[in-house]
Amino acid sequence: MASTPRRTFASGPTAGLRDEEPSAGRQQHQQPRRTHAALRLATGVIAAWLALNAALELCGLDEWLTALRVGKPLNETRFVPFVVVSRDQVSPTGFILTVKPKFSLDSPDTSPSGQALSILFPRLRFPHELHTSRPVLEKAWHHGLWSVEIKQPQLQVARDYTPLPAASRALEQEDLKLGHLRFLIRQMDGGEVSTYLSRLQVGNTVELRGPHLGFDIRTRLGSADKVVFLAGGTGIAPALQTARAFSDTETTTSSSKPSVSILWANRHRADCPGIDPPSSSSSSAPKLPPSAAPTTNTIVSFLAQMKARYGDKLNYASTVDDENTRISSRDVLSAAGNPSPTPTTSTTWSFPFFTTTRQTQHPQYPTPAPGPVPVDASACQYHSAARLVSSGGSDAIFDADGETRCGCLDARGDKPVAPGKNLLMVSGPDGFIGAFAGPKRWADGMERQGSVGGLVGSLWEASPGFWANWLVLKL
Secondary structure, eight states: OOOOOOOOOOOSTTTTHHHHHHHHHHHHHHHHHHHHHHHHHHHHHHHHHHHHHHHHHHSSHHHHHHHHHHOOOOOSSSOEEEEEEEEEEOSSSEEEEEEEETTOOSSOOOSHHHHHHHHHOTTOSTTTOSOSOHHHHHHHHHHSOEEEEEEETTTTEEEEEOBOOOSSHHHHHHHHHHTOEEEEEEOOTTOHHHHHHHTOOTTOEEEEEEEEEOOOHHHHHTTOOEEEEEEEGGGHHHHHHHHHHHOOTTTOOGGGSOEEEEEEEESSGGGSTTOOOOHHHHHHSOOOOOOSOOSOOHHHHHHHHHHHHHGGGEEEEEEEGGGTOOOOHHHHHHHHTOOSOOOOEEEEEEETTEEEEEEOOOOOOOOOOOOSSOEEOTTOTTTOHHHHTTOOSOOGGGGTTSOOOOOOEETTSSSBOOOOOEEEEEESSHHHHHHHHOOOEEETTEEEOOOOOHHHHHHHHHOHHHHTTEEEEEO
């Protein structure tokens, strides 16, 4: 038989070193490779995370994901569903309706998945946005005057309504966060949309479209310092928007703010409890027994808060048909800062608080001396009274590129200036606007401002020099 070779083993303290040396060398060479691989993996993950964040933000996927989660934003093309969150009765016929986007959230998403998304995508909106309309609403409030359409679904008709501003800056930020909008509604006999809105209760859905931006009142006012607002009934809403626009304590100093005077005409004392009439009306009106109307309501409280914040720069008064008080020529002149005697007029009361006034005598008014540099505003889209006649009630077409351009020129015609003009603004039912500033006109399928008429027109005819530095805006 063949003998099996025997395996021998080395003995002694260094016998196994030659076998272990190759294994230790391999481990030393593999360790840097593992480190480089881990670094490459971490770098790749971070790069992918940054690229995904950038792609979501730059490609608009953020907006798409946010809309998928909390609904589409308010826009001028399609109606968007909102839900009624409160209804506040302010008078027998008037109430404030507060709505919010139907698919919005009441608080940030604190679920594990929501928190994880917030960590992974810190600059994006969709993990933690409560609604998608905030950028749209911020732009509208910054503009100043704006409205939205509210649709009556059964008749498929829509009417423009002006949102009420919040009573304070803190509440305004809360409204922007939650997407809340408030509307002063007054049910009118035969009013399709107002009757529909009067039936809505908390939890009901209503459809809105907009916002529709109105006049750029800041550019039109410019460096001028007076704003007079004649408001009829629910026309107080754009008056409140105007007061808010010019009482921005965060961007203007008290000395640079214009004076804002609001003359508010109502049918009943319950619509404006606690507000005094203009000085000229209070002396001539017969004293009536006190009514059972409440001492205040939401609108009156808001005016009081605005007055406390705005000080002497804001003044307001209210006339009441039931108390035989009316906005007079003297009231308008006093608010505009012209202490001259009122012209002799003949007044006919054609409808409660709507007036038709005819000028029967033109007394001589003092004409202010011209400034050192006469300004030619005839070509300016913002400050030309002649161009305003054909305006459709919005300056949005002039600001399509986001820039505001004043076309006024000084006497030499080679130096652009922005002097601005005082504003006399009129808002309310068509009869109210027509009685005080002349009716609007239709042309080319659009409602235009039309020429200045009514009570204000008669004052302009009596004192063209004084009113040369004023613009009349019909809302």
